[in-house]
Amino acid sequence: MFDKLRALEDKFNEINERLMQPEVVNDSKLYTELMIEYRDLQPIVEKLKEYDKAKAEFDEAVEMMNDGGLDKDMKEMVQEQYDESKTAMAQLEDDLKILLLPKDPNDDRNVIIEIRGGAGGEEAALFANSLYRMYTMYAAQKGWQIDVMSANETELGGYKEITFTVSGQGAYSRLKYESGVHRVQRVPETESQGRVHTSTVTVAVLPEAEEVxxxxxxxxxxxxxxxxxxxxxxxxxxxxxxxxxxxxxxxxxxxxxxxxxxxxxxxxxxxxxxxxxxxxxxxxxxENEIASNRRSQVGTGDRSEKIRTYNFPESRISDHRIKLTLYKLEQILNGNLDEVIDALATADQAAKLAAQQEE
Structure with a gap:
């Protein structure tokens, strides 16, 4: 792994030097291509530098321990340095393994999202509107742009279906986990008996395609x-x-x-x-030809899969893929999705690491 990391570090330094050359700066296409590669390698190189620093501190502590002649206070300080650097190295090694995982080629693309009301009639259409609002508020937090492409609105302000683009760096990398069936449990405004109804909405997240x-x-x-x-x-x-x-x-x-x-x-x-x-x-x-790849992914699978439940009486949201339950329904519907998406991304990385180790 570290041979590969050193090769990537060399490549990063080479790209950095090329980006300062006048002939590269004047070639907008080449400059853009190199900047993308530079940006992809930068987090790996920065994490490797952190590892090198922790290892240097670890080696220093080992050398001081082996030399002996330390008084009690100094021995405690060296032992603390040894323990902290050893723990940091283990964590940074895990981080580097994740950074070396093959990147989804679609992660930096813009996305097209389709939201369709499912079972539940008007109540499903109203929740489709709630999900659209949630994604627009999340996009606003990220500085992404929303553009509605098609919408079929109901008389009460819901959507039978709505399709829109989300444009911005990393949009697909964050929103790809949203594909699937979203279930809502709440008392509709038209329900006189106060009974909780269950409705469903289907969300599809598609990476925007290039013509070529x-x-x-x-x-x-x-x-x-x-x-x-x-x-x-x-x-x-x-x-x-x-x-x-x-x-x-x-x-x-x-x-x-x-x-x-x-x-x-x-x-x-x-x-x-x-x-x-x-x-x-x-x-x-x-992907269907590579079944193991399908099994090593979280939340980018079958759109008929029920992925999440929004329970209004309990103010609860449950993501069934990773057994995550949060009592923050209002915050999440107001676009604060990062806690959910971070958990899904972490689970996805863990699954891919496990699949890689099995190969």
């Missing part, structure tokens, strides 16, 4: 239909056929976009959604 990744012939593979937008949204609604539906003929995948005023803008967004869906299907097909 898919062999997609728009003329041959895509059928476009136009129709009039429906629902609330301004005077242009229902007056022009600006809404767009794209059908991918080889797979039957269908996407719609009706939120923009022009047909061209809706088509552009719909095409972005279609590319993301096709890339997602491609990646899932590849």
């Amino acid at each position: 990744e898919l062999d997609l012939n728009e003329e041959r593979d895509i059928k476009m239909e136009v129709f009039r937008s429906s629902g609330a949204g301004g005077q242009h609604i229902n007056k022009t056929s600006s809404a767009v539906r794209l059908i991918h003929i080889p797979t039957g995948t269908v996407v719609e976009c009706q939120n923009e005023r022009s047909q061209f803008q809706n088509r552009d967004k719909a095409l972005k959604m279609l590319r993301a869906k096709l890339l997602d299907e491609k990646v899932r097909a590849q």
Whole structure:
């Protein structure tokens, strides 16, 4: 492991030197590529420096112990240095193992999120709105941008479905754990008897696809239909056929976009959604061929899986994949998702480390 780490450190130093060369600075494409590589290597190199410092302190303590001739106070100080540096080395070694895990190539991508009301009718649609609000508030904390691509709103302010993009560095790395069935348990406002109802909402998180990744012939593979937008949204609604539906003929995948005023803008967004869906299907097909890879992941699996329950009477949120229970429902629905996502990311890393050690 340390041979690999030293090689990465050398590579990092080499990139650092190249970034200061005028010919690299003037080549925007090369400069951007090197900066991405530099940014990826930086946390590994910084953690390795911490390890080297702890090891130097450990070696110093061992040498002083072996030399002998220490008085009582000095011996206690050296023993403390020995214990602390040994513990730090063990922890830093574990951290370095995690940093060396293969990186998900999609982690730095923007994402497209689809939220759909499931079982529960209007109550499910209202909770779909609550989840959309939760993700928009979380995105705001991270400095990410939200752009609604398509929405089907109900009369009471819920969503039968809503699709939106989240743009910002690391968006997929954080939000990829949200795919699956979200269950809500609460008393609906329309319930006169005060009974708790259970409803479900499905969330799909798709990494945004680059054009070069898919062999997609728009003329041959895509059928476009136009129709009039429906629902609330301004005077242009229902007056022009600006809404767009794209059908991918080889797979039957269908996407719609009706939120923009022009047909061209809706088509552009719909095409972005279609590319993301096709890339997602491609990646899932590849993963299904590698069953061990599927087992070593947390929360990026089957979307029919019930991943989380939001219980309003108890102010409780439970993530069933990692047996996490928090009594912070209001805070989490207000966008404070980091505690949940950090726990999922840690569990995912642990599972991948265990799978790597088995190989």
